[in-house]
Amino acid sequence: MSGAVSDTKSSGNSSDSRNEAKRMSFKANHLPRKALAAELELYNDLYESTPIAHFTLDRFGVVRGTNQTGADLLCTERETLLGRNFEDLVDDSSRPTIASLLSRLSGADARASCEVSLLVEGAQAPRVRIEARSCREGWEYRLALVDITESRRAAEALQVSEARYRGLFEAAKDGIMIVDAASGEITDVNPSMIRMLVCGREQLVGHKLWNVPSLSAIAADQAEFAMLHYNDFMHNIDQRLETHDGRSIAVEVISNSYRVNETTVLQFNIRDITIRKNAEDALLKSEEQCRTIVSNINEYVYSVRFENGDIKSVYHSPKCLDITGYTPEEYYKDPLLWFTMIHEEDRNQVVQFLNSIFAGEDQEPIRHRIVHKDGSVRWILNNCAVQRARRGEKVSISRLDGFILDITDIKRAEENIFFLAHHDPLTKLPNRSTLYAKIEQVISVALRNRRNVALLFLDIDGFKQINDSMGHDVGDRLLQTVARKLSDCTRSCDVVARLGGDEFVVVLWDCGVTETTLVAEKIINAGFPLQGTNIMVTPSIGISIFPEDGKDYLALLKHADIAMYHAKKTGGNNFQFFTPRLNQMAHERFAVEAELRRALEHEEFVLHYQPKVDLVTGHFSGMEALIRWQHPVRGLIMPEEFITIAEESGLLHQISKWIIPTVCRQIQQWQQQGIGKISAAVNLSASFFQHRDFEETVEASLLETGIPPECLELELTEATIMSDPQRVLGSMAAMKALGLQLSIDDFGIGYSSLSYLKKLPVDKLKIDQSFIRNIARDQDNAAVVRAVISIGRSMQLKVIAEGVENASQLAWLQAEGSEEAQGYYFSRPLPVPKMTALLKQNANFLHNPRGREQLKQH
């Protein structure tokens, strides 16, 4: 450490010392010797024991005297110091200082001071302050050395400490602001504070805290500042400051007060937490959003933790209340509550599911039932995943997170869809596909156990007519009644199914002919009451038995169908077991059907015409077209053999579409041959009459041939009319509007009421030939014919009697006033060439036997 010299010019102080010397010399001259000795001793004592080291140097800087303190300071004996150059007693760096000091002392009463480090062998050099003056007119220098080692060290330490704290203050990342507690004036701020508030130092330091707008959030006025001071310590973690460039920053402020040099200061440590706060806010917001989402979604979200084998509820979203009836709090209280509410029949399944999830297997969400707090059973979809925790080598399941969706409605809808897919919606009976599956199952069990299975094929008699005439609602209710009655007549192990329409199947397990007969009789006897009427609707039942009548479902169904057809053919309201004979008949029928198709393709159908006779004139009143099948092998086949099959197979539709234009063309030809205006009647099947093709076919035929419409006559049976009265009536009106003639065929055997008859736009009633046959002998028949003739007359309808085979029948009819007749008596149905010849002869069937000639020839 270098020495330092302070130059002190001689002043009042040097005159004081001069006065002191004078006083001493006066004392020496004037005091008595003893007193003088005592005084000298006192001064000597003071000189030696003073803590100030005194050195007397000659004007060359050589030590001429020192006190004990000087020797002690240099850790040596006084004698070793005497005669040494004082410069040698200081360290190297201090020597120039001593040289400078001594040079300044040269002159009387000069004074100077400096700081130097002494040179002490083997010890730390003491630092001393030297106050020096020259004495004896500059021949001697007196130096007073004060040891300032400790004070200098303390000052240095203080300096270091101050520098350290200043460094901390300057380098601190937080803003630091020092405020005088009494005045509120900001006395210091660190750079971070300035940066944080984006301002200059001068905008803060020297200002009252509350006058700095950016700090108003800390203390808006003096009163608030006083409160801060009063509180001594304050920690505010949620404050916002406005920076000088207009931004809002989030800060955490800590203030405390302490005393410095008798004054109290407040120190504010201000940390910019904007980024953290924003992140926290964003996190809070996102957590809030998540919570809102989770609270509002339809799923019940849950999370449970596993801790040392215990289950702890972590989270249960509010939706759990809706789905399970329990609140989240109830789950937090009892983490096993969730397990206890699983439907007991589904518990094993859920345990298996959880085990496989825990084992790390991929699992589809599980569907199972729970028992709601209100006792109702709910279906839920439970989807979960496990979280694993690793502790060293050990991996354990730490959490189970999942969501639960109430699928009760979906499940019900699925069950409904499943039911609808497998059942008939009207009767709720199994449908065709379910029946197939069930019967296959029943057959395989029967095969293994050598048991019989009976299949009953049931069709409701006259269902179409009921449905058409009484409406579909009545028909539907009838089908429901049939379903119920069939179920009542069978056991739970049997199967009752609806195939569609009015067709039902009953499968009887382990039933042979005897048992099946009993069940069939039970069904027939039960009958099916038609709602709102006294009518008991009846079924026709065909029965096939496994294994005799078929080894599989299709064979059994086909054979039962054949048997049912036979039951229907034999009048309905009965049951018929399948027999090989029935099978043969069915085969024959199928063969005919196939042949009919071929016949249609090869145009093997021909029309024969039978005259209708005017009983007044005896001439043609018209004719009836009657179909024949000119079979290439079997010859001419009469309609009785094929019409029904054609009708049932739908072929009659095609045939009728051929008949109408053929008849029209024939009339046209006869007209072209000059035969004159002749009409021909066509028999119409109910199905064709109701078909949309019908009106089109008639119109097209009339248009094509140009024959007068009244030359075409349509014969409809009462059954045709009653099959769908509304529709048929509409078509009849349309035909009438075209100008066609309409007649009711086979009149008298049906059930036309007179009131209904009045509504029909018909021209003619054709009395069924069954009444004519025994007309002379059978009073009832005669009465019917008389009544029909009378009805015709009263309703201004023509009446024609068919099936007239002999003169007496003719005579009877003539006597009763019948206007027209048709029958073998006049002529059998004739092929076109013969009919053409007859027409050309203009035969009189009453007087001229030529008509009857035709009968003989035919």
Ligand SMILES: Nc1nc2c(ncn2[C@@H]2O[C@H](COP(=O)(O)O[C@H]3[C@@H](O)[C@H](n4cnc5c(=O)[nH]c(N)nc54)O[C@@H]3COP(=O)(O)O)[C@@H](O)[C@H]2O)c(=O)[nH]1
């Ligand atoms: N939908 C259609 N049905 C038709 C058509 N052609 C005929 N048929 C129907 O077939 C049934 C049998 O007809 P068919 O064998 O031709 O017999 C007709 C006459 O031959 C027979 N007839 C006439 N006179 C007498 C007689 O004096 N004695 C007697 N035993 N039979 C006689 O009657 C049948 C005509 O009856 P109808 O039709 O009621 O006038 C028959 O039901 C035909 O309707 C066709 O093209 N389409």
